[in-house]
Amino acid sequence: MNHGHKFYLVEAERYRVLGQKAKAIDYYDRAIALAQENGYINEEALAQELAAKFYLAQGKTTIASAYMLKARYAYFLWGATAKVRDLEENYPQLLATTSAPARIRLRDSKATRSTSDSSSGEALDLATVMRASQAISGEIVLDKLLAKLMELAIENAGAQKGILILSQEGKLMIEATGEVQTNKVNVLQSLPLEQSEELPKAIVNYVARTQSDVVLSDACREGIFTAEPYISQNRSKSILCVPIINQGKLIGILYLENNLTTAAFTPQRIEVLQVLSSQAAISLENALLYRTLEQKVTERTAQLKQKNELIRQVFGRYLTDEVVSNLLETPEGLKLGGERREITILTSDLRGFTATSERLSPEEVVTILNIYLESMAEIITQYQGTIDEFMGDGILVLFGAPNAREDDAVRAVACAIAMQLAMKSVNEKMQERGLPTLEMGIGINTGEVVVGNIGSERRTKYGVVGSQVNLTFRIESYTTGGQILIAEPTFKEAQPLLKINQHKQVQPKGIDHPITIYDVGGIGGEYNLFLSPEEEILKPLPQKIPLQYTIVEDKQIGSTSFQGNLVQLSAKVALVSCEPITGNPRLKPLSNIKLNLLSQNSQVEVSEDIYAKVLEKPAQPGSFYISFTAQPPAVKAKLEKLYHSIEGVS
Structure with a gap:
């Protein structure tokens, strides 16, 4: 024989006395489970009772009630009717899950396994209910609990039809x-009760109001209903309607009917259902609470999702999707600081836009920038670049931050070409x-930088x-309109994968050695x-146009002006000749200059400022080629x- 459950029960009591609550709980449950497994119903009842008293001493009445109900069931199955009465008298607060009429009505004869056939049959029904009760107590999902409860009620009551009504917000x-x-x-x-035609609503409302059972043996011939x-139209016969109550609160109502015979719901069947409803009350309360919590979690999750989407939409106008995702999904993404990594940097700039914007109204400047930046931002996003900053008409884009990819450099070049085409x-x-x-x-560079959140706790970028960032800007400054270096x-x-038009060596300011840059085609x-x-077709001008020019370095216009003449012209390029006068500088290729056209007969300026870049194209001594970067509309x-x-030009 297996007496392990006795050992577990003694250990549970020992741990209770020692104040080791967690171990006591574990051993009570072990004792109950092993007693059930080996059929020791009396010792299962004792273990359930002691566990109930333990939880009651801790102030956990809901859990204590569940154990005490099972103790009462087990004592009843064992035939200990005096013990059942004792529990009901001493622990009414734990056993008051049904109304007074719904208590187990014990008869004088003991329901033991050695009693008469009818008693053993009754005991068999109650044993079935015990198993059913355990099945119900283990279910927490409401729809599954409702289905299981409905099936068990119909089966154990011998009903044709069953309806379960829950009380929700009155x-x-x-x-x-x-x-x-x-x-x-x-x-x-x-479905609201008043909208149903499938049951006698008067009986259900009566049970809800009085919280007492209604049992009709022949509903259409006797009783007050x-x-x-519904009863008169359907000639209803056997009807049973039972309230499901937990701690004085109406949880629901169970309605059953059988129209095949009268008096279908015998006292024994009613007793079985009342026992079943006791556990159902607790289980339904728990399942409803669980559903409420699930609904709140679902609602809260939906609210958070909606807020996150709003944040993405709002901040997505200022930050890239990747940066926003990092901030929302990674707590570390908000920390100040950075990390060293190799990335590819792209920067773009509009040629001569500063001079152009000075001739336009602020509204026109904003319109130009919005059209331009909207188009560029869409392409940059398509190529998975991170827009770090809009700087007036300039854009700084990162490939490899915050998320690095193997093809960052390739995507950066492809993005640049797509931007020029757009x-x-x-x-x-x-x-x-x-x-x-x-x-x-557009200028592009690949190198090691520090990326991360820069600023303060109040304002971070x-x-x-x-x-390498500064070098990228220097490389971009060598470009002419439409060029990618x-x-x-x-x-x-x-x-x-690249098509290269040409390459050249330059020595940017602040760099102590020459670097090679490549013109991408x-x-x-x-x-x-x-x-x-x-293709630029240069044509000689019939008459030279006098001009003066000044060197521009780091967007600062020099103080010395030099004389020259415009001698050849195309749509975007021109050839400038200058007299070999002492003091005239030898302009370096890719230098920026400001020009003003002069009148033919005097040195008076007749044009607004024109900006251009000196080209590397070879020219005769005393001459150099320029590419216009900004021209006033009139010029x-x-x-x-x-x-x-000019003849020959269409």
């Missing part, structure tokens, strides 16, 4: 229905609005710092993007008219 709602004929249970219908419309549609929109057209230069590290990472592979070079119109008037 309203009676039909939540489950079942019929033997269809062998089907429908749950979570949430014979005139009830300038055609941008300028079409400018022309539609009567605004000046734009030209953009996700950004990048390091000498990349540094050697970027070239090495993307080389197999396109990229192959999956991107297959190529720039179409515009541009004049030069275009002059260019098209």
Whole structure:
């Protein structure tokens, strides 16, 4: 024989006395489980009772009630009727889960296994209910609990039809229905009682109001409900309606009917259902609480999702999706500080936009920038770049931060080409609005920087710092309109796919050695993007146009002006000659200059400021080629008219 449950029960009591609550709980449950497994119903009852008293001493009445109910069931099955009465008298607060009439009505004869056939049959029903009660107590999901409860009630009561009504916020709602004929249970219908025609509403309301049972052996012939419309129309016979109560609170109502015979619901069956409803009350209360919590969690999750989406929409206008995701999903993403890593940096700038913007109203400048930046931002996002900053007409883009990818350098170059190609549609929109057209230069560099959150706890910016950022700006400053220049590290990472027009060595300011930069004409592979070079046809001017020019360095205009003449012209390029006068500097290729056209007969300026970049194209001594970067509208119109008037130019 297995007496392990006795050992566990003694250990539970020992740990209770020693104040080791967790171990006491564990051993009570072990004793109960082992006693059930080996059929020691009397010792199971004792273990359930002691566990109930333990929880009651801790002030946990809900748990104590569950154990005490099971203790009462077990004592009843064992035939200890005096003990059952003792529990009901001494612990009414734990056993008051049903109304007074719903208590187990014990008869004088003991329901032991050695009693008569009828007694053993009754005991068999109660044993079934014990198992059913345990099945119900183990279910926490409401729809599953309702289905199980409905099936067990119909089966144990011998009903044809069953309906389970729950009290929700003061309203009676039909939540489950079942019929033997269809062998089907429908749950979570949430149908208001008054809208149903499937049961006598007067009986249900009576039970809800009085919290007492209604048992009718022949409903259409006896009792106070014979005139009830449902009963008179259906000639109802056996009806049982039982309240489900937990600690004086109405949880629900169980309605059962059998129209095949009268007096179908015998006292024994009623007693079984009352026992079942005691556990059902606790289980339903727990399941309803669980559903409420689930609903709150679902609602809260939906609210958080909605707020996160709003945050994404709002901050997505200022930060990239990746940065916003890092902030929302990674707590560390908000910490100040940075990390050292290798990334590819792209910066773009509009040629001569500062001078252009000075001639426009603030509203026109904003319109130009919005059109331009909207188009560029869409392309940058498409190529998974992180827009670190809009700097007036300039853009700083990171590839490899916050998330690094193997092809960061390749995507950066492809993105740059796509941006240059998109300038055609941008300028079409400018022309539609009567605004000046734009030209953009792009510089790209790959190197080690520090990226992260920069600033203070009150105001933080996700950004990048390091000498490689400054170098990227220097590389971009060498570009002419429509050009893309990349540094050697970027070239090495993307080389197999690139089309390079030319390369050259330059020594940017602040760098102690020359670097090689590459003029990108396109990229192959999956991107297959190529720039179409515009052929510049230079034509000699019939008459030289005198001018003066000044060197511009770091956007600062020099104080010394030099004389020269415009001798050849194309749409974007010109040849300037200058007299070999002492003091005239030898202009370095890629230098920026400011020009002003002069009158033919005097040194008086006749034009607004023109900006240009000195080209590397070889020229005769005393001459140099320039590419216009910014021309006032009047000057541009004049030069275009002059260019098209030259013979041979259409």
